[in-house]
Amino acid sequence: MEPFIYTQNPSRVIFGSGTLKQLPDELKRQSLSKPLLLSTPEQVSQAQKLESLLTGVTVAGTFSQATMHTPAEVTEKALEFLKAVGADSLVSIGGGSTIGLGKALSIRTGLPHICIPTTYAGSEMTPILGETAAGVKKTRSDPKIIPGTVVYDVDLTMTLPVGMSCTSGVNAIAHAVEALYATNANPVTSMLALEGIRSLATALPQVVASPQSPEARQLALYGAWLCSACLGTVGMSLHHKLCHTIGGSFNLPHAQTHTIVLPHALAYNFPKLKPDVQKRLGDAFPESNGDPVRGLNVLLEKLDVERALKAYGMKEEDIDKAADLAVANPYANPRKVVRDEIREVIRRAWAGEPAK
Numbered sequence: 001m002e003p004f005i006y007t008q009n010p011s012r013v014i015f016g017s018g019t020l021k022q023l024p025d026e027l028k029r030q031s032l033s034k035p036l037l038l039s040t041p042e043q044v045s046q047a048q049k050l051e052s053l054l055t056g057v058t059v060a061g062t063f064s065q066a067t068m069h070t071p072a073e074v075t076e077k078a079l080e081f082l083k084a085v086g087a088d089s090l091v092s093i094g095g096g097s098t099i100g101l102g103k104a105l106s107i108r109t110g111l112p113h114i115c116i117p118t119t120y121a122g123s124e125m126t127p128i129l130g131e132t133a134a135g136v137k138k139t140r141s142d143p144k145i146i147p148g149t150v151v152y153d154v155d156l157t158m159t160l161p162v163g164m165s166c167t168s169g170v171n172a173i174a175h176a177v178e179a180l181y182a183t184n185a186n187p188v189t190s191m192l193a194l195e196g197i198r199s200l201a202t203a204l205p206q207v208v209a210s211p212q213s214p215e216a217r218q219l220a221l222y223g224a225w226l227c228s229a230c231l232g233t234v235g236m237s238l239h240h241k242l243c244h245t246i247g248g249s250f251n252l253p254h255a256q257t258h259t260i261v262l263p264h265a266l267a268y269n270f271p272k273l274k275p276d277v278q279k280r281l282g283d284a285f286p287e288s289n290g291d292p293v294r295g296l297n298v299l300l301e302k303l304d305v306e307r308a309l310k311a312y313g314m315k316e317e318d319i320d321k322a323a324d325l326a327v328a329n330p331y332a333n334p335r336k337v338v339r340d341e342i343r344e345v346i347r348r349a350w351a352g353e354p355a356k
């Protein structure tokens, strides 16, 4: 075994069905009594349900304007509200957008942040915060950004539409795939990654077949947690770089972009992976016959997801711009990032052609 460094992130995880009910005890455990609840406008009803469960707790208020990419103006507005109501903690209920707002407020105020994820995107276990100001998205990493407690309640994921469940789940798988070949990969994170991929690749087709299946939803959320832990402990490579630059520059939807790009990024890197990583990755996908690109393609076909970036409005002339952006700054990747080869990867993803 090669030497390694593993950083254990400090989050406390509460997982199961009906776990939302444990929030009052969790607040009490941390001597918190006046939380500010955060949600998107679309999830106000879940925030209201949460408030109704918080008997014996003074809810400072609910701020329900969380927005994709954490725009600075929304954070400023929430910050003013937070100060006006005198909150002593933050509780975010939602996907990556709401959790992003919770992180932005927590890092600015030092208030404890309890997170209740309702998608599979995986922001909850990471020290990463992406924020947008004047149209530019900047990402920073700081251990203080990691939410202290994460409450996974499977019941909340029942309302996640099937299409969003599929793309959000593949978004999570992407974290685990890249964790396996990170420069700081380590046996613990790799174990989480393989179990995360196996869980989601098994659960997502079951969610499609039976969206209200508690077993399928539980396995999917369990996999999402493991993949989120991977994102939080090791560095990401080509796939995340492509999604960040393409998604940010051409305003493409987050989870859908990850879903389209992943087979192409994996096909590009696969020949340069260590043989044991190739084998373990192949074994993690059902019906792969040892080839994870094939396994991923089989999965995406079953999930019946969109495969072409052009369907989300990316233009053919954007391909060159995307390729330039993808190679503008050097970053760790198992295979050398060559501009013309990356252009072909992006072109295939744009056109919806098979990965190779």
Ligand code: NAD
Binding pocket: 040, 041, 042, 043, 067, 068, 069, 070, 094, 095, 096, 097, 098, 100, 118, 119, 120, 121, 122, 123, 124, 126, 127, 128, 129, 130, 156, 157, 158, 159, 160, 161, 164, 168, 231, 254, 255
């Ligand atoms: P999202 O949070 O934007 O949610 C998408 C929509 O689905 C919203 O309208 C939301 O209210 C709704 N929704 C969420 N859960 C639902 C549920 N259970 N039932 C019904 N509706 C539900 O989407 P996302 O993909 O979770 O997050 C994307 C954002 O998160 C991006 O900005 C991305 O950059 C960020 N992100 C950050 C990290 C990180 O580590 N910092 C990791 C992953 C994603």
